[in-house]
Amino acid sequence: xxxxxxxxxxxxxxxxxxxxxxxxxxxxxxxxxxxxxxxxxxxxxxxxxxxxxxxxxxxxxxxxxxxxxxxxxxxxxxxxxxxxxxxxxxxxxxxxxxxxxxxxxxxxxxxxxxxxxxxxxxxxxxxxxxxxxxxxxxxxxxxxxxxxxxxxxxxxxxxxxxxxxxxxxxxxxxxxxxxxxxxxxxxxxxxxxxxxxxxxxxxxxxxxxxxxxxxxxxxxxxxxxxxxxxxxxxxxxxxxxxxxxxxxxxxxxxxxxxxxxxxxxxxxxxxxxxxxxxxxxxxxxxxxxxxxxxxxxxxxxxxxxxxxxxxxxxxxxxxxxxxxxxxxxxxxxxxxxxxxxxxxxxxxxxxxxxxxxxxxxxxxxxxxxxxxxxxxxxxxxxxxxxxxxxxxxxxxxxxxxxxxxxxxxxxxxxxxxxxxxxxxxxxxxxxxxxxxxxxxxxxxxxxxxxxx
Numbered sequence: 001x002x003x004x005x006x007x008x009x010x011x012x013x014x015x016x017x018x019x020x021x022x023x024x025x026x027x028x029x030x031x032x033x034x035x036x037x038x039x040x041x042x043x044x045x046x047x048x049x050x051x052x053x054x055x056x057x058x059x060x061x062x063x064x065x066x067x068x069x070x071x072x073x074x075x076x077x078x079x080x081x082x083x084x085x086x087x088x089x090x091x092x093x094x095x096x097x098x099x100x101x102x103x104x105x106x107x108x109x110x111x112x113x114x115x116x117x118x119x120x121x122x123x124x125x126x127x128x129x130x131x132x133x134x135x136x137x138x139x140x141x142x143x144x145x146x147x148x149x150x151x152x153x154x155x156x157x158x159x160x161x162x163x164x165x166x167x168x169x170x171x172x173x174x175x176x177x178x179x180x181x182x183x184x185x186x187x188x189x190x191x192x193x194x195x196x197x198x199x200x201x202x203x204x205x206x207x208x209x210x211x212x213x214x215x216x217x218x219x220x221x222x223x224x225x226x227x228x229x230x231x232x233x234x235x236x237x238x239x240x241x242x243x244x245x246x247x248x249x250x251x252x253x254x255x256x257x258x259x260x261x262x263x264x265x266x267x268x269x270x271x272x273x274x275x276x277x278x279x280x281x282x283x284x285x286x287x288x289x290x291x292x293x294x295x296x297x298x299x300x301x302x303x304x305x306x307x308x309x310x311x312x313x314x315x316x317x318x319x320x321x322x323x324x325x326x327x328x329x330x331x332x333x334x335x336x337x338x339x340x341x342x343x344x345x346x347x348x349x350x351x352x353x354x355x356x357x358x359x360x361x362x363x364x365x366x367x368x369x370x371x372x373x374x375x376x377x378x379x380x381x382x383x384x385x386x387x388x389x390x391x392x393x394x395x396x397x398x399x400x401x402x403x404x405x406x407x408x409x410x411x412x413x414x415x416x417x418x419x420x421x422x423x424x425x426x427x428x429x430x431x432x433x434x435x436x437x438x439x440x441x442x443x444x445x446x447x448x449x450x451x452x
Contacts (some may be wrong), residue, residue: 037063
């Protein structure tokens with residue numbers, strides 16, 4: 001039996017994306033997004049009201065949240081209805097009986113919205129009904145390859161059979177057989193599932209190992225590069241599973257401190273850069289390489305205060321954290337073949353990731369505002385054909401210009417290594433394109449760091 005879809009109706013692209021991300025991380029149901037109540041009512045017609053859950057905003061045009069709810073009541077649909085609004089249902093006349101109408105209905109105040117509050121609400125709501133997918137509600141997934149690298153015997157491991165049905169394959173206290181774990185990979189299984197409680201215990205342990213590793217003074221550049229990649233990978237996995245969580249923010253802060261400390265002490269920075277160029281984890285190594293290049297460029301310009309370098313590293317580590325596909329991560333402009341060849345969903349990720357990543361940064365205490373600007377601007381170009389604002393060399397903030405250059409050259413170095421091409425034309429190529437406007441000073445710093 002096919003899973004019923006989940007309907008998300010909200011005027012905010014960012015909130016729709018957050019809801020989509022949180023629901024998708026733990027549920028297999030198809031997800032339908034619409035931007036207002038009118039479109040949502042059309043979806044009710046199209047799917048005959050057969051939805052697992054409806055998540056709705058209140059102030060939408062055309063067709064508000066109360067109009068959508070009135071239509072749900074009129075059709076006598078027993079679909080759990082999650083209201084996301086600045087107001088409580090009892091403060092809204094048309095929605096005042098919402099929770100009496102259906103015990104599965106709920107709400108989240110807009111000011112309290114985050115990944116955890118969303119998943120808690122969804123799990124509670126779906127737990128009231130006859131949900132064929134409820135076996136997945138309180139679980140988080142972890143890639144088998146990652147678990148094999150860091151196995152734990154104090155967690156239960158589940159495998160999904162089909163349509164949300166999970167079965168326990170290893171129980172707490174079992175002596176883990178790594179070859180046995182690998183057999184699941186050989187069969188094409190990508191993830192194990194852990195209860196949310198076990199998952200939080202697992203990431204707490206993994207986070208602590210990362211913190212302790214960062215404190216090792218004599219780590220080789222290669223070992224430190226591997227650790228930074230692991231930390232960023234862990235951060236993205238936590239974000240995808242449970243949203244913004246203290247474990248995530250603590251890992252990011254530790255990574256920032258480690259990179260800033262290494263660059264400030266000029267500790268094997270060139271060897272670290274070389275190690276990152278040769279790594280195969282583009283999604284992560286590109287972000288970390290950008291941070292080292294950016295901080296090194298700041299030193300050349302005498303801008304390398306601790307606060308300034310923190311801005312650079314925050315921007316570098318988080319700018320692509322919502323991108324899960326390597327092809328999407330390599331996109332620079334929307335008119336290039338790298339973008340046009342992507343699927344519609346990946347194109348959407350590319351267009352929205354700057355805003356989502358910038359908003360994520362605001363959830364970290366004492367976040368540097370300039371870092372958010374760098375994230376929002378990192379797809380701009382000197383020529384003005386970038387996105388989202390089509391800034392040019394004359395009106396892009398100089399700190400954003402520095403970040404754009406570091407971001408671009410990180411991709412250049414990795415790509416040239418992968419293809420076997422040399423970098424002898426590096427200076428000529430970058431001078432031709434970036435020796436203009438607000439990019440000029442950062443370019444001279446870049447040439448000093450990489451060498452002419």
